[in-house]
Amino acid sequence: MKATAVGQAELKLFWRNRTALFNSLLLPLLLVPALMAADADGVPLIVGLTGFVLLMAVYYNLVTTFVARREELVLKRLRVGELTDPEILFGASLPSVVVALGQTALFAVVVGVTTGVALPARPWFLVAGVAGGVIVFALLAAASSAFTRTVEMAQVTSLPMLVACAFGAGLFFPLSVLPDGVASVLRLLPLSPVLDLLRAGWSDGPVLRPLIVLTVWIVLGIYAVRRWFRWDPRR
Amino acid sequence: MTAIEVRGLTRRYSGGFEAVRGVSFDVERGEMFALLGTNGAGKTSTVEVVEGLSRPAAGTVSVLGHDPFRERSLVRPRVGVMLQEGGFPPDLTVTEATKMWAGTLTSPRPVDEALSLVDLAHRASVRVKQLSGGERRRLDLALALLGRPEVLFLDEPTTGLDPESRRNTWELIRSLLREGVTVLLTTHYLEEAQALADRLAIMHRGRIVAQGTVSEVVDAxxxxxxxxxxxxxxxxxxxxxxxxxxxxxxxxxxxxxxxxxxxxxxxxxxxxxxxxxxxxxxxxxxxxxxxxxx
Structure with a gap:
């Protein structure tokens, strides 16, 4: 597939970019103590780490990637070639997605073995959660890049989504401890249904509502990208 | 046979500004057609529509018999584009950037061959960010030629080139024309158009104000x-x-x-x-x- 040529180039650039390496490879590891302190149990740790990987390695990393390539006029150049628009975005997302999937698998195995987590009873919900999470945060990253002028500004423009999801989607504490009204609003955040689906891999949590919320976010994401994504730098 | 046919092309930007107002021209197969004009005359705006980057507000464009915007997948494998400002990731080497581009094409030339064509073979392992402006321009040309295009779009191809590189680029373009490649050139170097173009059009404020061979335009x-x-x-x-x-x-x-x-x-x-x-x-x-x- 032609888009993988862009993915291979992006992977080389990823290894040459210290900031991206730190954000996607080291930062989730630094959060292990915080998450362990919050809850020593294995499943919440796996779920929480996966959530962080989606936020940092997929969302934040891709906002900066899309902005950097746009400002370097790389996206503009790719657009006069043979690739279609979705292929360009897919190719540019590949390394971040591959790194995120690798990290998630690694964390799950390490945490699972060290804390003695049972094998998930309903693994397909895990798969749906991770796949849906990757897709939705790649789309949201592309949409956010449209409102980000420079790579440095990505730290600011990605903050609302990062803070809302990190504190509002139940990464540190289950939403069930909050009042019902607040909890049901927070369940509409894009990361919440992903975490619900991951937990549902091990326990009999609700799945229909998270699947619907996740689907709505993917549809919104596609709409936002088609409507606002910029291929040229702002002038 | 006509390679590019533009009829009544109008392009309007979101603010309502009409950058191109009813432009028409034909480019025959194997010919070089040059679009000249002052800054802001609408050359690049015109060419971007012909390349299929955006849809015209009015009028029609046909490249090799197809609509370049709606039938992009039929047109793109047969054309090569050198943008006025194209980019490459600064941390890739010249070879890596060229390989990436080759990977996106249906039938690319060998990477070494493309780099030799533009005299960049000796810079193959240098990072793009270390290239001079002229070298970057030549890398852009190498990528445009990588897919063995039948139609080549060149937007200010020799800007920033030293005189020797400019002559070499002209020689390269002449040899492509001899091979039957059709070229649509935009330039503000008039001697470039005079040296290379079979026919040309001069644009001013979104309109073509003169069109023909160099002597037809000049004789007026x-x-x-x-x-x-x-x-x-x-x-x-x-x-x-x-x-x-x-x-x-x-x-x-x-x-x-x-x-x-x-x-x-x-x-x-x-x-x-x-x-x-x-x-x-x-x-x-x-x-x-x-x-x-x-």
Whole structure:
């Protein structure tokens, strides 16, 4: 597939970019103590780490990637070639997605073995959660890049989504401890249904509502990208 | 056979500004057609629509028989595009950037061959960010040629090139034309258009104001004779002054007017110092058009 040529180039650039390496490879590891302190149990740790990987390695990393390539006029150049628009975005997302999937698998195995987590009873919900999470945060990253002028500004423009999801989607504490009204609003955040689906891999949590919320976010994401994504730098 | 057909092309930006207003031209197979114009004349806006980057507000565009916007997948494998400003990731090497591009193409040339064509083979392992502006321009040209295009779009291809690289690029473009490649060039170097183009169009404020072969365009404009006028004696011709002390005579019959002027000077024993007589060049035609339209 032609888009993988862009993915291979992006992977080389990823290894040459210290900031991206730190954000996607080291930062989730630094959060292990915080998450362990919050809850020593294995499943919440796996779920929480996966959530962080989606936020940092997929969302934040891709906002900066899309902005950097746009400002370097790389996206503009790719657009006069043979690739279609979705292929360009897919190719540019590949390394971040591959790194995120690798990290998630690694964390799950390490945490699972060290804390003695049972094998998930309903693994397909895990798969749906991770796949849906990757897709939705790649789309949201592309949409956010449209409102980000420079790579440095990505730290600011990605903050609302990062803070809302990190504190509002139940990464540190289950939403069930909050009042019902607040909890049901927070369940509409894009990361919440992903975490619900991951937990549902091990326990009999609700799945229909998270699947619907996740689907709505993917549809919104596609709409936002088609409507606002910029291929040229702002002038 | 026509490679590019543009009819009544209009392009409007979101603010309502009409950058291109009803432009029409044809480019035949194997021909080089040059679009000239002042800055902001609408050249790049026109070419972007022909490349299929955006949809025209009105009019039609056909490249190799297809709509370049709606039938992008049919057109793109057969064309090569060198944007006015194209980018490459600065941390890739020249070879890596070229390989990436090759990976996106249906039938690319070998990477080494493409780099040799533009004299960049010796810079293959250098990072893009370390290239000079001219070298980056040549890398852009290499990528445009990588897919063995039948139609090549070149937007200001020699900007930033030193004279030797510019000559080499011209030679390369000539050899592509001999192979039958069709080229749509935009440039603000008039001598580039004069040296390479079979036909050209001059754009001003979104419209084509002159079109044809170089001599067709130039012949429509008067020749110029200029000199420092002798003092205290009325001239036999109508002149215009530009404040530099020199006067200029514009004429459609250079030989006749020059003869009259010299005969008059001889009879009156006056000197026409700094005498300069020249047929209209593309540059003069261009300047005259820009002045007329201003």
């Amino acid at each position: 404009y008067p020749a110029r004779i200029s000199f420092v006028p002798p003092a205290g004696i009325p001239l036999p011709v109508v002149v215009s002054e530009d404040g530099s002390g020199r006067v200029t005579v514009r004429t459609n019959n250079l030989q006749q007017t020059l003869h009259e002027l010299l005969a008059w000077a001889h009879v009156n024993s006056v000197e026409l110092s700094g005498l300069d007589a020249r047929s209209a060049s593309l540059e003069e035609a261009f300047l005259a058009i820009a002045e007329e339209a201003a």
